[in-house]
Amino acid sequence: MDNMTNKLLKVENLSIAFGGLKAVDNLSFDINDGEIFGLIGPNGAGKTTVFNCITQFYKPDEGNIFFKTNTGEVENLVGKKTHELIGKGLVRTFQNIELIRELTVVENVMVGAHIEFKASLFNQFFRLKKTREEENRIRKRAEEILDHFGLSSIKDMLVAGQPYGVLKKIELARALMLDPKLIILDEPAAGLNDSETMSLVNIIKEIKNERNCSILLIEHDMKFVNGLCDRICAINFGKLLAIGTPKEIQENEQVQIAYLGKEDD
Amino acid sequence: MNNKLTDLYKTHKPYSQYALFGIILSLLPLLVSLGLVKYSLLTTVASILIYSIVALGLNLLLGYSGLISLGTAGFMGMGTYLTAFITADLGLPFELALIISVAVPMLIGVLTGLVSLRIEGYYLAIATLAISEILRKVFVEFDFVTNGFSGKQAQYPKLLGFLQLDRNGTYILIVFFLVLVMVMMHNLVNSHTGRALSTMRGSEAAASAMGINIYRHRLLSFAIAVAFSALGGVLYMHFVKYTYPNAWILMLSLNILAVIVIGGVRSISGTILGAFIVFGVPDLILKRLPIIGSIDGAAYIFNGLLIILVILFYPNGLINMRYDIQRNFNKQFKRGENING
Ligand SMILES: Nc1ncnc2c1ncn2[C@@H]1O[C@H](COP(=O)(O)OP(=O)(O)O)[C@@H](O)[C@H]1O
């Protein structure tokens, strides 16, 4: 295994095909500790597929995904179960918000700490001490995060019917419950207006600084990525175009042709 | 508005309401002995309460985990035969019979789940249908213990080896178990396992990403549903004192599904309401009406029509009528005072 001293995630020769279509083609990149890393590319470039391979929703055809877990060990995530990953310090949000309509806002956030609950079924049936203690402790943590995001006033309302920008924040809050090492955000700014986007940029910067974690985000909107990311990886048709600082990426000719060229249609 | 009402309902601790409900139900034998209501009413209500227990288990499976079982009647029947065999044939204590008669169906349920739940949730419906039919065949064919078509008998329970219950005592025991199951359900759905089940039903992707083992939680909720079916069977056996194979057919499983659809998915009080409608109305009202009372299968027609109406107007069950009633009430009330938003 490679030397991962300052690295958190290392994607190595990742490939996956659907039928004849190579959605991701021999892609490699790595993310440093404490870095905000952007993955960009036009629609259908394979960004979400890369995320799904990292989080083991899809099993890659080839390649390795090395991750430095929260115990400091380096593990290859390929072949792991999706539900095992959050316990290693890797958590994600979804492009099409995946929250539970029937649960309240704070309950949705509490689900983010599911694996921390240890009370037995019997203990839950009779709401014994351990259940009450865990419920209180984790509800309090969820409320603190919601408070931080300015969502205290809606914490006990159902998620169904909340505005889009709020839903995005709730999903982010859920992802923070276990102090992850790496947060993966799939198009966090999609569908947000300018002021909501600004507030999201601040939130993401804050999360990185306060929680000492790395963030991998997919984005469409170049402006958003440029202001936020330390480094960017641009892909097209599942293949790597360039990796570098926002400035380097903006100046890269291939990126301009593949990506920026399409922007102004 | 709707949001607010729902939250109040969710965060509120309803133990005292459940206890009150139990106390009111416990008064029924008294009314019977005073001659205020008919003797047979106790039998009808007892069976409604037993089916409520069974339906609460199924509501966890359907409403929270999004899975369907068609084997409810089979597991309930298995509970009846097991407890009859253990108490009447083996002469063992009621408490031991209760534990074994719940544990064994649960084990078979888990085995069924292990095979069918791995791939897709809906295989469970098919697998449970098959198991239920196999069980019914067993009830018929293994006549050296089940007495085949002639059925099997048991007695009212004797608690702790000396407290012999009569009909009224057994009825009170059923009320006790119903209130206990209501409390347990309320606690479970409001703790992390309940939220995990809801998450799994709402979004499998979110569930896996949050560390919820979907296979395990499906199995768990099915095992709980089976356990409550079997518990219902045990109580049935010691109240009705008689079981026979044709009591445990698919129609009963479907009726218990109807309880949930009509009463209220994901609602404890809705389940009870549904049980009173599905198992009470035909017995208590339809049979007494002129003409309709003499139609064979009037109950099926009634339940069928009701399901259609409920799906059209109250897709989450009749229990949600209370929000409409409350809203109308508020409207009427506020109009009299002043209008403030
Ligand atoms: N589960 C799947 N089955 C078949 N094709 C898929 C699947 N997931 C993604 N694809 C295809 O892979 C390509 C990349 O998709 P995606 O990763 O969603 O793109 P992006 O997120 O960059 O817009 C698309 O052509 C898409 O149709």
Ligand SMILES: [Mg+2]
């Ligand atoms: Mg995408």
